[in-house]
Amino acid sequence: MTLAPLTAYQKRLFAFLSVATFFEGYDFMALTQILPNLRASLGMNEAQAGLMVGFINVGTVLAYFLVRKADRWGRRRVLTVTIAGYTAFTFLSGFSPNVWVFAAFQMVARIFLLAEWAISSVIAAEEFPAARRGMVIGVISASGSLGSVVCAGVVPLLLQSPWGWRTVYFVGIVPLLILAFARRSLRETKRFEQQVKSDAERPLLGIWRTPYRRRVAELGAIWLLTYVCTQTGVTYWKEFAVAERGFTDGQVGLSITIAAVVAMPLVFLSGKALDIVGRRRGAVVIYTLTSLGVFFAYTFHDRWALTFALMFGIFGASAFLPVMNAYTTELFPTEHRGDAFAWSNNLIGRVGYVLSPALVGWFAHSVGWSNAVRVTTIFPLVAVALILMLLPETRNRELEETAAL
Numbered sequence: 001m002t003l004a005p006l007t008a009y010q011k012r013l014f015a016f017l018s019v020a021t022f023f024e025g026y027d028f029m030a031l032t033q034i035l036p037n038l039r040a041s042l043g044m045n046e047a048q049a050g051l052m053v054g055f056i057n058v059g060t061v062l063a064y065f066l067v068r069k070a071d072r073w074g075r076r077r078v079l080t081v082t083i084a085g086y087t088a089f090t091f092l093s094g095f096s097p098n099v100w101v102f103a104a105f106q107m108v109a110r111i112f113l114l115a116e117w118a119i120s121s122v123i124a125a126e127e128f129p130a131a132r133r134g135m136v137i138g139v140i141s142a143s144g145s146l147g148s149v150v151c152a153g154v155v156p157l158l159l160q161s162p163w164g165w166r167t168v169y170f171v172g173i174v175p176l177l178i179l180a181f182a183r184r185s186l187r188e189t190k191r192f193e194q195q196v197k198s199d200a201e202r203p204l205l206g207i208w209r210t211p212y213r214r215r216v217a218e219l220g221a222i223w224l225l226t227y228v229c230t231q232t233g234v235t236y237w238k239e240f241a242v243a244e245r246g247f248t249d250g251q252v253g254l255s256i257t258i259a260a261v262v263a264m265p266l267v268f269l270s271g272k273a274l275d276i277v278g279r280r281r282g283a284v285v286i287y288t289l290t291s292l293g294v295f296f297a298y299t300f301h302d303r304w305a306l307t308f309a310l311m312f313g314i315f316g317a318s319a320f321l322p323v324m325n326a327y328t329t330e331l332f333p334t335e336h337r338g339d340a341f342a343w344s345n346n347l348i349g350r351v352g353y354v355l356s357p358a359l360v361g362w363f364a365h366s367v368g369w370s371n372a373v374r375v376t377t378i379f380p381l382v383a384v385a386l387i388l389m390l391l392p393e394t395r396n397r398e399l400e401e402t403a404a405l
Contacts, residue, residue, distance in 0.1 A: 004129065012185060013127060014136060016178075017120045018143040020083055023175040024113050025147030027090045030172075031056065031106065032235045033155040034165040036242055036249075038099070050361015053235060055103050057354040059110025064346035066115040070122060070338035076188045078338075079119045083175055085112030090172030094163070114350075117144065118341050125329035125337075126189040130398050131275060133330075138271010138322035145267055145318035148234075149260035156253040191334045191399070207339050215331050216344050218390045223324060223349025225383040226287075228356045229376040230317040233294035235357055237310065240298055240369035245306065255307040256314075263315035270319040274326060278395040280388060283323045287384035290316025295377040298370040316380070323387075330394045330402040352379075 006014065031053070039049050070078040089109035096102035120140055128136045151168070158167040207216060241247040241255070274282045293312030300306045324345075332340040356376065364372035392405040 006128075006132070009185075009187070010128060013123070014139070016186065017124060017140050019178060020079075020116060020175060021120055021140050021144040022147040022150075023172065024086065024116050025144030026151040027086060027109065027113055027147075027172055028144070029148035029151035029234075030090075030155070030168045032238060033152055033253075034159070034168055035235075036238060037159065037165050038102075044099075045365060047362045047365045049239075050358045050364075052099065052103055053361070054354055054358035056106045056110060057231075057350070057357065059107040060114045060350040060353055061346055062107075063111045063114035063118070063350075064342040066111060067118045067342035067346055068339045070119050071335060074188050075119055075123050075126070075192055075338075076186050079116065079123065079186070082112045082116035082119060085109075086116060087172060087175045090169050092169075093172075094166040094169035096166075114346060118345060119338070121325040121329055122337055122341060123189055125326070125399060126191040126334070130396050134274035134279075134322060134326055134395070135272040137325050137329075138274060138319075139268055141321040141325060142264065142267040142271065142318060144321075145260070145314070146264055148318075149257060149264060152253055152256040152260065156249050159249065195334045207336055207343060210336065212332055212336055212340060216340055217348070218386065219324070219328055219331070219340075219344035220348025222383045222386050222391075223328075223345050224352035225379040225386070226290075226320055226324070227349055227352040228379045229294055230290060230320065230380075231353050232356050232360045232373050232376050233297065233313055234317055236360065236364070236369055236373055237297060237313075239364075240373065241306070244369055245301065245303070247303070251303070255303065255310060259307050259311040260314050263311045263318070266315050267318045270315075271322040274322055275395060278393050279323055279326055280391070280393050283320075283384050283387045286316055286319045286323060287380045287387075288316075290320060291377045291380040293317075295374055298373045320380075326394065327387075327391055330397075330399060331391075331405065333403040334399070 035049060035053070038044070044052065066078065066082065086109050089105050089112065093102055093105040093109065096105055121137060124136045124140055125133060154171075155168055158171070159165060161167040163170070207213060237256070238252045241252050242249075247255070270282065270286065289312045293309055293314070293316050296309035297306060297313045300309055328341050328344055329337060360372045360376065363375075392402075394402040394405065397405075
């Protein structure tokens with residue numbers, strides 16, 4: 001089958017969403033890379049650091065209230081607000097006088113970061129053809145992972161600057177400049193414009209009174225189970241490598257960079273693979289590699305064996321996003337798509353994202369990082385079992401068809 005080429009606008013939109021998500025990934029990785037430095041300077045133990053990370057990640061839950069506005073205000077308006085918001089509060093984080101102000105700024109930044117990521121996925125699903133949807137969502141998701149890779153690579157250099165860890169956040173002003181340049185050419189999605197609009201505010205529990213309530217619960221459970229492993233596996237690997245394997249900051253940065261550079265091409269290809277083999281088969285491979293990669297990335301002792309295992313962990317932790325982003329946007333109609341994404345990911349799914357760092361940090365204080373994180377690797381296997389039992393195949397189907405499955 002010959003695929004029609006993307007239009008000029010679709011190409012520009014593709015590039016814009018990819019760049020915006022690149023910096024979203026950079027901002028997310030920043031905290032994990034400076035965490036040991038913050039702990040050392042502020043005298044926090046593992047449990048206290050876990051509580052701080054958990055508090056910051058509350059913003060990923062609060063993003064629900066912004067994401068659901070996309071079904072009323074429109075995708076374009078909410079995307080613009082989110083990019084401006086995460087840029088501003090990331091930049092302000094660099095001026096924090098103490099850990100409490102830092103945590104507050106970062107928590108608010110998380111609201112905008114998660115909303116940007118969710119709305120980018122919704123726009124990608126609505127504006128690109130079914131035969132390319134997996135590839136587009138995959139590349140946009142991988143762009144966020146690439147931003148995380150770049151962050152991991154440059155943080156050791158930025159930490160040497162006169163402003164130390166603050167420099168990592170000063171760099172975050174760049175997306176605001178890109179937004180100012182690109183905003184005028186950004187359009188509202190055709191599907192949103194064509195739907196019957198209402199000025200009435202939907203009740204918070206409105207989607208639970210629709211036939212889609214079961215699907216929201218199913219996807220929410222899968223998101224939650226997945227985040228328990230991927231969030232802790234990525235967040236605490238530097239802590240583990242420094243504390244239990246004796247790595248330096250430079251060695252950690254090099255290992256993460258090597259692992260991610262090798263993994264990134266596979267992550268970019270994973271979205272295309274979902275359009276070829278389907279969401280369900282792709283999920284089996286990706287989730288299995290996630291579990292195995294994280295487990296051995298916290299098990300091996302040799303530096304290069306750890307780096308090799310980390311490569312699969314990073315691949316899995318990044319490549320599961322195209323699977324879940326595709327499902328969460330494809331299985332709901334336009335008028336409920338933003339609300340469904342907000343509920344399943346930002347409210348239900350992010351419970352695992354928020355609580356797991358605090359619980360694993362507390363557990364690690366007693367048993368060490370390796371034992372604490374390895375326990376979480378069972379959860380992706382449970383998640384993929386739920387995908388196979390509960391979710392349909394949506395490959396190459398239009399949104400109007402997949403929403404009715």
